[in-house]
Amino acid sequence: MKTLILISHPQFEDSGTQQFLKTSFYSLDDVKYQVIDELYTATGTIDIEKEQNALRDFDRIVFQFPMYWYSSPASLKRFMDDVFTRNYIVAKRSLKTKELGIVVSLGDAEADFQAGGPEQFTISELLRPFQAFANKAGMTYLKPFVVNQFGYLDPAQKEKLLVDYLEYLSAEMPLSLANREQWLVARLQDTKADKSADLQQAIDLVINSIEDQQNNVESLKQDVKMIRDQEE
Amino acid sequence: MKTLILISHPQFEDSGTQQFLKTSFYSLDDVKYQVIDELYTATGTIDIEKEQNALRDFDRIVFQFPMYWYSSPASLKRFMDDVFTRNYIVAKRSLKTKELGIVVSLGDAEADFQAGGPEQFTISELLRPFQAFANKAGMTYLKPFVVNQFGYLDPAQKEKLLVDYLEYLSAEMPLSLANREQWLVARLQDTKADKSADLQQAIDLVINSIEDQQNNVESLKQDVKMIRDQEE
The missing domain is CATH 3.40.50.360 (Flavodoxin domain)
Structure with missing residues (x-):
């Protein structure tokens, strides 16, 4: 964009x-x-x-x-x-x-x-x-x-x-949570290029942790949806 | 002004x-x-x-x-x-x-x-x-x-x-009715100066008629106020 x-x-x-x-x-x-x-x-x-x-x-x-x-x-x-x-x-x-x-x-x-x-x-x-x-x-x-x-x-x-x-x-x-996280991951990927191997590894850890959280949020959303559907 | x-x-x-x-x-x-x-x-x-x-x-x-x-x-x-x-x-x-x-x-x-x-x-x-x-x-x-x-x-x-x-x-x-009428009378007075005697007389008639109406409105307002006061 x-x-x-x-x-x-x-x-x-x-x-x-x-x-x-x-x-x-x-x-x-x-x-x-x-x-x-x-x-x-x-x-x-x-x-x-x-x-x-x-x-x-x-x-x-x-x-x-x-x-x-x-x-x-x-x-x-x-x-x-x-x-x-x-x-x-x-x-x-x-x-x-x-x-x-x-x-x-x-x-x-x-x-x-x-x-x-x-x-x-x-x-x-x-x-x-x-x-x-x-x-x-x-x-x-x-x-x-x-x-x-x-x-x-x-x-x-x-x-x-x-x-x-x-x-x-x-x-x-x-600026939803998903869009913000996606943006942050893209920024972190951008900054990796000219960094040392150690730093690149550290950045990857942060990215993985953000993506794990995204998955957690997704699964929580699924759970909430299921509970709501059962209530109706 | x-x-x-x-x-x-x-x-x-x-x-x-x-x-x-x-x-x-x-x-x-x-x-x-x-x-x-x-x-x-x-x-x-x-x-x-x-x-x-x-x-x-x-x-x-x-x-x-x-x-x-x-x-x-x-x-x-x-x-x-x-x-x-x-x-x-x-x-x-x-x-x-x-x-x-x-x-x-x-x-x-x-x-x-x-x-x-x-x-x-x-x-x-x-x-x-x-x-x-x-x-x-x-x-x-x-x-x-x-x-x-x-x-x-x-x-x-x-x-x-x-x-x-x-x-x-x-x-x-x-721009209340009173302010508009006052303004209109002032404008009519302004325009009188360079007019013929006949026209001046005609303008005066218009001014008098507006002022008569103002008096009517004033007396109507008094009446309405009296009626309201009696109702309370």
């Missing part, structure tokens, strides 16, 4: 959050990123046809941005207005069957975003325009990935964020 | 809807309009302090735009990102107590915007980011004014649209 991250950030190089996320997805071969702001010339032009064609090979398109005034920064909207022409999206259905992910980072606490809270509305509500776009384009709208106040995370939380983020970029959706 | 219309439209001069609305608000002295796209230089700079100061004298700020991908065109977002700094909005509370209006024109039918309809979400839901902004800025969020498929309107519908629009720009909110 191939993923394109379209980043909208006026100061991408200076953003701690963005640079942290950037270092992490270098480990995935099938993930490409593009800073939208860099696609425009100084006089504000963009090669529309080139950008339309550039999306063709990807299965998952991820809009990644910090929340500015309850939406993306202007550059993503500009890109959508310019590149996502009505002909491209509605007539030709060019993005149909692709997935649309959103990675949004928050400066204010995620808990503030609810009815009665300081921000009044949920992240889901504020991102409705993107969901409506996915709906119109025939895309599958993925559950948005929220980076909650990156500056306050401790090292362990950052490590978890990194794994969750890589999963969001490249695992099969929805 | 002074109103500023901030228009976001990449082809303002070529838009039938925008040009129709534009001719109409020339009749109001206290309404000013500004096309946001014209505030930027060719290299994309804007005088932030000047634009911040320009808002000071207005009581009502109206964002006017066609709906592009379920939001405003990019230029409004860019203006918000640039001019509405955190210091200006949150620390200084510069827009506090002002009203925020939205005039949004739709290419697709308004009836499509509901759960289960082709667009799935209501206009209210899609405009949440602007409502959340008003909330953060301490502004009063006015009920958005929707221009529904202007191209399909007949002359009578356009005439009604024009009156409703002028009301939205300059009448006291909420």
Whole structure:
């Protein structure tokens, strides 16, 4: 599965959050990123046809941005207005069957975003325009990935964020236990290649243990199903 | 009351809807309009302090735009990102107590915007980011004014649209019967100045008739109140 991250950030190089996320997805071969702001010339032009064609090979398109005034920064909207022409999206259905992910980072606490809270509305509500776009384009709208106040995370939380983020970029959706395990095993297989024989053996042990657990879960599911069937 | 219309439209001069609305608000002295796209230089700079100061004298700020991908065109977002700094909005509370209006024109039918309809979400839901902004800025969020498929309107519908629009720009909110009548009488008084004596007399008759009706409504309200009080 191939993923394109379209980043909208006026100061991408200076953003701690963005640079942290950037270092992490270098480990995935099938993930490409593009800073939208860099696609425009100084006089504000963009090669529309080139950008339309550039999306063709990807299965998952991820809009990644910090929340500015309850939406993306202007550059993503500009890109959508310019590149996502009505002909491209509605007539030709060019993005149909692709997935649309959103990675949004928050400066204010995620808990503030609810009815009665300081921000009044949920992240889901504020991102409705993107969901409506996915709906119109025939895309599958993925559950948005929220980076909650990156500056306050401790090292362990950052490590978890990194794994969750890589999963969001490249695992099969929805993120069921089975899909997560399958993804993890694939990642472990990837990392084996350039390791010593000892390390390769250790990784194999981990993979076997995950696969054993998968089998256990499968057999438990069978048992539950049998009990339910007998009850009916 | 002074109103500023901030228009976001990449082809303002070529838009039938925008040009129709534009001719109409020339009749109001206290309404000013500004096309946001014209505030930027060719290299994309804007005088932030000047634009911040320009808002000071207005009581009502109206964002006017066609709906592009379920939001405003990019230029409004860019203006918000640039001019509405955190210091200006949150620390200084510069827009506090002002009203925020939205005039949004739709290419697709308004009836499509509901759960289960082709667009799935209501206009209210899609405009949440602007409502959340008003909330953060301490502004009063006015009920958005929707221009529904202007191209399909007949002359009578356009005439009604024009009156409703002028009301939205300059009448006291909420648009109660009393506020609408007060607004209408003020408009009629305005138009009297340069008319012939005969026409002035005719306008006075209309004004008197509206004021008589206001008195009738007032006395009816008193009656209803008395009946209710007796019932309790």
